Amino acid sequence: MSLNLNDKKAVVAEVSAKVATAQTIVVAEYRGIKVGHLTQLRAKARAQGVYLRVLKNTLARRAVEGTVFADLGNEMTGPLIYAISDDAVAAAKVTFDFAKTNDKLVIKAGNYVGKTLNKADVSALASIPGREVLLAQLLGVMLAPVSGFARGLAALSAQKEAGSAVA
Numbered sequence: 001m002s003l004n005l006n007d008k009k010a011v012v013a014e015v016s017a018k019v020a021t022a023q024t025i026v027v028a029e030y031r032g033i034k035v036g037h038l039t040q041l042r043a044k045a046r047a048q049g050v051y052l053r054v055l056k057n058t059l060a061r062r063a064v065e066g067t068v069f070a071d072l073g074n075e076m077t078g079p080l081i082y083a084i085s086d087d088a089v090a091a092a093k094v095t096f097d098f099a100k101t102n103d104k105l106v107i108k109a110g111n112y113v114g115k116t117l118n119k120a121d122v123s124a125l126a127s128i129p130g131r132e133v134l135l136a137q138l139l140g141v142m143l144a145p146v147s148g149f150a151r152g153l154a155a156l157s158a159q160k161e162a163g164s165a166v167a
Contacts, residue, residue, distance in 0.1 A: 008059060015063035018051045018084045024091045025069050026083040026110040026122055027076065030054070033104045041081075041105070045094045051084040052094070068114035075109040075116075088112065089128045096126035 003011065019025070030038065045052035055063075057076040064070050085091035092110060099105045110117035112125060129137070 003056075011055070011059050012062045015053070015055065015060065015082075015084075019063055019067055019069060021086050022051075022069070022084045023088045024083075024085050024110065024112050024125070025064070025072060026091045026095045026117075027072065027080050027108050028083070028095050028099065029078050029106045029108055030081045031079050031104065031106075033102060037102055037104075038081075041094070041098045041102075044098065045083060048090045048094050049085060049087060050091050050094050052081060053084075054079075054081050069111045071114070071116045072109060072111045078108075080108070081105075087131060089125055089130060092117075092122050092126040093130070096123050 033041075042052055057078075057080060060076055060080070060082060061073045064072055083091035083095050085094075092112075095105070095107055099107055107119045107122050109119070110122040110125070112121075117125065128134075
């Protein structure tokens with residue numbers, strides 16, 4: 001079903017608003033995927049905070065025009081689904097994880113804050129842990145010296161207590 005001019009303007013405005021705050025866009029070809037599988041993909045994307053939409057390529061090109069994602073316009077051919085996220089890795093992770101289980105979803109390209117990504121780059125980006133995991137790892141690294149010092153003091157205290165009990 002074709003859209004009238006006002007509907008097209010509304011779609012471009014909606015997508016442009018998402019692109020304005022986005023860090024990552026991943027473009028994947030979805031030819032041959034069943035509706036049920038697309039519904040699962042949309043549910044996973046929604047849970048991860050990823051904006052997922054099937055768009056006309058001309059409307060998508062207009063939405064990214066003049067942004068850091070403009071280079072992605074060259075990759076916009078064929079039946080595509082667009083994953084847009086404010087989180088640097090969420091869009092890549094959702095599409096890549098789904099593509100591993102469904103061979104009909106083929107990742108074509110991506111863009112991370114102006115840097116165009118090929119399929120291998122998108123998979124590398126998808127393998128990066130999420131923000132919460134990275135923060136937990138950083139906190140663990142920051143607390144390691146303090147907890148090591150506390151364990152050392154506890155061991156020294158236990159050693160002195162054992163020495164005074166023997167004497």
